[in-house]
Amino acid sequence: MPLVQSGRIVEDRFVRWLSDAPVPEDAAVLLPHARFLADPAGLLRRPAPTGVIWPNDRKVSELAPHVDRLALIALVFPVFKDGRAFSQARILREQYGFGGELRATGQVLRDQFLFMLRAGFDAFEVTKPADAAAFAETVRRYSVFYQPTGDGRATARKARLHRAPALAPAVLEETLQEG
Amino acid sequence: MYVYDELDWAFLEQRVAEFRDQVRRRLAGELSEDEFKLLRLLNGVYLQLHAYMLRIGIPYGTLSSAQLRALAHVARHYDRGYGHFTTRQNIQFHWIKLEQLPDAMEYLARARLHGIQTSGNSIRNVTTDQWAGATPDEIEDPRIWAEIVRQHTTLHPEFTFLPRKFKIAVTAAAHDRAAVKIHDIGLRLHRNAAGKTGFEVSVGGGLGRIPYLAQTIRPFLPKRDLLSYIEAILRVYNQHGRRDNIHKARIKILVHHIGVEQFTREVEAEWQAIKDGPLALEPDTVTEIAARFRYPDYAALPDNPEALVAGRLRDRGFAAWFKNSVNRHKIPGYAIVTLSLKPEGGTPGDATAEQMEAIADLADRYSFGEIRVGHEQNLVLPHVPQRDLLTLWRALEAIGVAIPNVGLVSDIIACPGLDYCSLANARSIPVAQELTRRFRDLDLARKLGRLHINISGCINACGHHHVGHIGLLGVEKNGEEYYQVTIGGRSDEEAQLGTLIGPAVPYAQVADVVEDIAAAYLELRERPEELFIDTVKRLGVEPFRERVYAARPVG
Numbered sequence: 086m087p088l089v090q091s092g093r094i095v096e097d098r099f100v101r102w103l104s105d106a107p108v109p110e111d112a113a114v115l116l117p118h119a120r121f122l123a124d125p126a127g128l129l130r131r132p133a134p135t136g137v138i139w140p141n142d143r144k145v146s147e148l149a150p151h152v153d154r155l156a157l158i159a160l161v162f163p164v165f166k167d168g169r170a171f172s173q174a175r176i177l178r179e180q181y182g183f184g185g186e187l188r189a190t191g192q193v194l195r196d197q198f199l200f201m202l203r204a205g206f207d208a209f210e211v212t213k214p215a216d217a218a219a220f221a222e223t224v225r226r227y228s229v230f231y232q233p234t235g236d237g238r239a240t241a242r243k244a245r246l247h248r249a250p251a252l253a254p255a256v257l258e259e260t261l262q263e264g
Numbered sequence: 265m266y267v268y269d270e271l272d273w274a275f276l277e278q279r280v281a282e283f284r285d286q287v288r289r290r291l292a293g294e295l296s297e298d299e300f301k302l303l304r305l306l307n308g309v310y311l312q313l314h315a316y317m318l319r320i321g322i323p324y325g326t327l328s329s330a331q332l333r334a335l336a337h338v339a340r341h342y343d344r345g346y347g348h349f350t351t352r353q354n355i356q357f358h359w360i361k362l363e364q365l366p367d368a369m370e371y372l373a374r375a376r377l378h379g380i381q382t383s384g385n386s387i388r389n390v391t392t393d394q395w396a397g398a399t400p401d402e403i404e405d406p407r408i409w410a411e412i413v414r415q416h417t418t419l420h421p422e423f424t425f426l427p428r429k430f431k432i433a434v435t436a437a438a439h440d441r442a443a444v445k446i447h448d449i450g451l452r453l454h455r456n457a458a459g460k461t462g463f464e465v466s467v468g469g470g471l472g473r474i475p476y477l478a479q480t481i482r483p484f485l486p487k488r489d490l491l492s493y494i495e496a497i498l499r500v501y502n503q504h505g506r507r508d509n510i511h512k513a514r515i516k517i518l519v520h521h522i523g524v525e526q527f528t529r530e531v532e533a534e535w536q537a538i539k540d541g542p543l544a545l546e547p548d549t550v551t552e553i554a555a556r557f558r559y560p561d562y563a564a565l566p567d568n569p570e571a572l573v574a575g576r577l578r579d580r581g582f583a584a585w586f587k588n589s590v591n592r593h594k595i596p597g598y599a600i601v602t603l604s605l606k607p608e609g610g611t612p613g614d615a616t617a618e619q620m621e622a623i624a625d626l627a628d629r630y631s632f633g634e635i636r637v638g639h640e641q642n643l644v645l646p647h648v649p650q651r652d653l654l655t656l657w658r659a660l661e662a663i664g665v666a667i668p669n670v671g672l673v674s675d676i677i678a679c680p681g682l683d684y685c686s687l688a689n690a691r692s693i694p695v696a697q698e699l700t701r702r703f704r705d706l707d708l709a710r711k712l713g714r715l716h717i718n719i720s721g722c723i724n725a726c727g728h729h730h731v732g733h734i735g736l737l738g739v740e741k742n743g744e745e746y747y748q749v750t751i752g753g754r755s756d757e758e759a760q761l762g763t764l765i766g767p768a769v770p771y772a773q774v775a776d777v778v779e780d781i782a783a784a785y786l787e788l789r790e791r792p793e794e795l796f797i798d799t800v801k802r803l804g805v806e807p808f809r810e811r812v813y814a815a816r817p818v819g
Binding site: 144165166167168169171172173175176179180194196197199200201203204215226227228229231232233234240241242244245246 | 271272274278281282286302303415418419420423424425499502503507542543548549552
């Protein structure tokens with residue numbers, strides 16, 4: 086499954102460490118949540134980066150104490166239509182200030198890319214190679230956004246408030262007269 | 265009318281282009297039907313029994329004449345010459361070809377109409393009072409708030425893949441015509457004791473298999489907090505709503521499972537974290553949206569002009585229609601006119617392309633180019649000068665939409681049922697058609713007074729049977745169509761779910777049963793002014809049950 090970051094297909098520097106074997110000191114690993122929770126302090130003390138695969142039915146508040154030192158949190162979309170990880174992503178970014186890599190895994194299709202970016206994901210394990218190749222083009226599809234999220238894109242609301250008063254619609258007067 | 269600016273336009277064009285590409289990928293085999301299904305649903309495209317169906321949202325039920333003409337065009341060129349107005353202020357076309365969908369959508373987009381989030385597990389069209397901005401009993405125009413919510417919920421990056429569909433309705437009037445208590449979120453704009461306006465927020469209403477009325481979780485929410493509070497509710501639901509069982513996935517089930525107190529605590533906790541962030545609605549934002557609503561340039565006209573008074577005296581037909589279909593406007597000299605889409609033998613909510621075009625012309629001439637769609641599946645001309653009512657009535661008569669049965673027994677709400685829908689267990693439309701024949705006598709209908717019959721062809725309850733004064737629910741028994749009958753439901757400010765009166769009755773008997781219920785009511789009511797719904801409230805269902813089943817052993 087190709088990994089997309091910053092709009093390009095890249096090598097995954099993390100190793101999924103799914104066995105019970107001891108975690109090496111010097112390898113960037115991505116661990117199942119149970120393994121991570123068994124010894125977060127020990128794992129995060131290693132010199133190499135640590136990542137965790139976080140299931141979509143567990144509260145991300147459990148990760149709050151670790152967000153400063155986790156290098157990667159991988160959230161899961163078991164199927165396309167299961168959107169729980171969108172909320173997890175926004176909470177991690179916007180409420181806990183997680184600044185590491187936030188990776189979308191599971192069924193990740195082209196039609197979710199922009200939603201994921203807006204929710205705070207910055208890495209994508211894309212299900213179909215063709216979708217991965219089309220990433221940059223797909224996320225340029227929209228120029229107008231109605232909701233403020235932590236991704237910092239300017240919203241329609243902001244654009245409207247900042248546009249020159251001369252551009253304000255003439256109906257304003259009518260409405261005011263209407264009272 | 266809300267006037268689109270260049271941002272709204274650009275967004276819609278981008279959406280149409282995206283859908284065109286999704287259809288291309290489906291036709292090229294790059295998307296599986298399963299994957300495509302989710303995407304088409306987010307654009308209002310269903311696969312029904314015979315063909316694809318396209319549902320177009322009519323935000324808060326407001327249409328311009330140009331938009332109604334665009335709908336007529338789609339009905340004529342891409343469908344079989346008609347469209348079907350639904351119980352959520354939408355319109356459906358039932359015979360559209362997949363290859364033609366992008367063209368139809370592009371055509372509609374030019375009239376700034378679209379099907380975004382009219383289906384799928386997303387936040388649906390925000391609905392409101394079809395008399396908004398015209399009725400004297402509202403404290404302000406609820407459409408401004410509906411538009412603010414519409415924009416915020418359009419392609420929301422966090423909430424487009426919810427556990428289940430999500431419906432929001434807003435009312436700002438004393439009389440609730442938006443049925444807010446049967447919505448996932450119901451918003452009632454009102455004035456508190458301190459004289460401030462804000463929202464009563466209720467959550468967890470919904471019909472379907474397990475019906476619930478919404479419960480109030482916040483009696484008064486300041487306007488500035490509307491979006492952050494909705495965001496908090498949705499965030500709790502998106503994370504904790506069930507996804508393992510489609511029948512238990514609505515927010516109403518979550519609210520009842522964890523209890524409304526616990527649910528409220530979770531929402532409030534989430535809200536505290538976000539309420540002072542970028543979602544807080546500053547007055548500038550509200551003013552900016554409000555400024556893009558265009559209001560009619562009303563003339564100074566007297567109430568009850570000579571032409572109206574004389575017409576009512578001269579023409580009994582006009583007088584009857586006036587009494588039934590015309591309501592008070594907030595501006596003197598104007599009136600709100602309801603157009604019945606419930607002719608005898610017709611399909612509730614259907615309008616032909618010719619009717620739509622004629623209504624668009626009449627709206628231009630008599631209603632400042634504005635048309636409304638109500639959840640009762642009728643249309644409204646919201647701003648008609650009273651002096652023009654007689655002329656308008658003749659024109660409406662000529663196209664078959666001046667039947668004075670608004671709010672009466674033959675003004676039936678029905679879903680498409682087994683004639684179109686792949687979910688249905690039983691037919692709805694033929695039952696409605698038969699009932700309009702049984703109650704064709706308008707004198708009888710008037711004698712019965714306000715009486716709402718709602719029909720659903722299956723447990724999904726698109727015909728809102730639970731909140732019909734008389735509700736009929738189609739079920740399947742040993743391969744036969746049967747109907748469960750409830751009475752006493754209502755969806756207004758005194759919302760109530762109906763009570764089952766007894767065993768389901770077969771298709772062949774359902775119209776007889778409704779007639780029996782109507783006859784029982786005429787015998788049981790204390791006085792002619794006591795409405796059916798009030799008689800049921802006073803006596804309960806028992807006397808109705810006795811009369812219906814005494815003569816009819818079914819099981």
